[in-house]
Amino acid sequence: MSAPDTDLLIAGARVAGGATDVLVRGGVVVALGAEATAEAKGEPARLDGDGLDLLPGLVDVHTHLREPGREDAETIATGSAAAAAGGFTAILAMANTTPVTDTAENAERVLDLGRAAGLVDVQPIGAVTKDLGGSELAELALMHRSRAAVTVFSDDGRCVADPRVMRRALEYVRAFDGVISQHAQDPDLAGPSACCDEGELSGRLGLPGWPAAAEASIIARDAELSLLTGARVHVAHVTTAEGVEVVRWAKARGARLTAEVTPHHLALTSDLLRGYDPVYKVNPPLRPDEDVAALRAALADGTIDVVATDHAPHARHDKEHAFVDAAFGMLGLETAFAVVHDLMVRTGEMTLADLTRVMSTAPARLAGLSAAGHGGLIEVGRPANLVLVDTEAPVTVDATRSASLARNNPWHGRTFTGAVRATVLRGRITYSPQPTTDPEVTA
Numbered sequence: 029m030s031a032p033d034t035d036l037l038i039a040g041a042r043v044a045g046g047a048t049d050v051l052v053r054g055g056v057v058v059a060l061g062a063e064a065t066a067e068a069k070g071e072p073a074r075l076d077g078d079g080l081d082l083l084p085g086l087v088d089v090h091t092h093l094r095e096p097g098r099e100d101a102e103t104i105a106t107g108s109a110a111a112a113a114g115g116f117t118a119i120l121a122m123a124n125t126t127p128v129t130d131t132a133e134n135a136e137r138v139l140d141l142g143r144a145a146g147l148v149d150v151q152p153i154g155a156v157t158k159d160l161g162g163s164e165l166a167e168l169a170l171m172h173r174s175r176a177a178v179t180v181f182s183d184d185g186r187c188v189a190d191p192r193v194m195r196r197a198l199e200y201v202r203a204f205d206g207v208i209s210q211h212a213q214d215p216d217l218a219g220p221s222a223c224c225d226e227g228e229l230s231g232r233l234g235l236p237g238w239p240a241a242a243e244a245s246i247i248a249r250d251a252e253l254s255l256l257t258g259a260r261v262h263v264a265h266v267t268t269a270e271g272v273e274v275v276r277w278a279k280a281r282g283a284r285l286t287a288e289v290t291p292h293h294l295a296l297t298s299d300l301l302r303g304y305d306p307v308y309k310v311n312p313p314l315r316p317d318e319d320v321a322a323l324r325a326a327l328a329d330g331t332i333d334v335v336a337t338d339h340a341p342h343a344r345h346d347k348e349h350a351f352v353d354a355a356f357g358m359l360g361l362e363t364a365f366a367v368v369h370d371l372m373v374r375t376g377e378m379t380l381a382d383l384t385r386v387m388s389t390a391p392a393r394l395a396g397l398s399a400a401g402h403g404g405l406i407e408v409g410r411p412a413n414l415v416l417v418d419t420e421a422p423v424t425v426d427a428t429r430s431a432s433l434a435r436n437n438p439w440h441g442r443t444f445t446g447a448v449r450a451t452v453l454r455g456r457i458t459y460s461p462q463p464t465t466d467p468e469v470t471a
């Protein structure tokens with residue numbers, strides 16, 4: 029997507045603490061402070077940053093867009109709009125579409141659809157195995173060498189359970205410093221109908237569960253395989269205290285292992301399943317209080333590197349079923365900033381700079397998007413991928429008003445402190461609910 033012709037002046041926002049003006053031209057930050065206002069040409073588009081904080085655009089390493097295959101649940105365009113509304117400037121699209129993103133051609137198609145939508149950079153994730161089958165490796169190197177330049181691979185939705193397949197995949201991606209994002213859950217440790225945390229509650233609800241050991245054992249195995257191969261492993265959606273402990277141990281041993289947590293696993297507990305509402309059905313499942321507390325502590329102390337949404341849109345007729353029959357997954361792009369800010373920053377467990385690290389800088393680095401101008405500092409010469417946030421504003425989530433096509437939103441009716449006021453992709457305003465002097469450029 030080309031940069032807009034007019035300048036963009038973001039006036040008076042706090043950048044790393046101090047209020048300043050930021051001038052964007054040709055998609056790049058060209059001046060900060062007094063120079064920004066002085067140098068602005070003609071009638072620049074304006075964003076009023078008074079009382080707001082300007083951060084590098086958020087980056088999500090775990091998004092499910094349902095295109096191709098399930099455009100009734102989400103398209104690349106609607107998912108991109110949800111991402112922009114959530115303050116994201118780049119998202120990684122998971123491979124579990126129909127067809128699966130397991131070839132260079134399929135990856136390029138996702139990339140091109142993302143560019144056509146033009147609201148966020150959509151970077152395809154490649155499947156580890158053909159058709160997510162778990163046995164035969166997908167075209168890893170071809171996907172990497174394609175225009176899509178795939179560096180993150182995942183069979184997410186499924187665990188790469190076979191250790192020999194995981195080892196071979198790691199050996200392949202090590203050649204170009206790729207990374208495998210693992211849905212860490214041993215399928216042999218739970219029946220095929222598992223749908224909640226295995227524990228006291230699953231017994232009471234009469235639902236089959238996944239034990240924490242199913243997560244921890246795969247993380248431990250993959251840490252060993254990372255040490256063996258020298259390749260990078262990323263643990264998708266960690267959910268248990270045991271899992272966190274294994275991540276800590278793996279890092280202490282020097283494994284090239286990173287880990288992510290979702291906003292919903294940081295905020296919601298398995299108690300919510302008492303009402304059998306399928307909106308709370310997600311894979312891996314919501315866990316009890318002790319696990320949630322361990323996840324928050326691990327995010328705050330840096331054991332968990334990134335927050336990722338695992339945005340998983342579903343059509344109504346797939347989600348609105350009896351609990352056991354409903355699809356797994358919940359929406360997350362539009363609410364991630366509010367939830368994480370409210371839970372971790374407003375409470376004092378993290379600073380806004382920490383949030384920027386876990387939601388922008390670290391995910392950008394993980395996905396190899398730093399060079400493309402995601403994450404990192406707001407400084408002259410850097411691409412203007414930015415988000416303007418209000419850390420004081422209350423936001424009440426209304427599931428009926430969403431840029432996403434889907435409505436499986438677990439946050440409906442909840443109020444959080446922290447709102448996205450505008451998102452900027454290479455100087456273009458991709459989301460802005462507030463009036464600007466140039467209404468033409470508002471999304």
Ligand SMILES: NC(=O)N[C@@H](CC(=O)O)C(=O)O
Nearest residue numbers: 092184185310311340356357
């Ligand atoms: N998170 C989910 O519950 N569902 C995901 C798959 C996944 O992330 O494992 C989906 O594709 O719907």
Ligand SMILES: [Zn+2]
Nearest residue numbers: 184185211311
């Ligand atoms: Zn998953």
Ligand SMILES: [Zn+2]
Nearest residue numbers: 122184185338
């Ligand atoms: Zn997922």
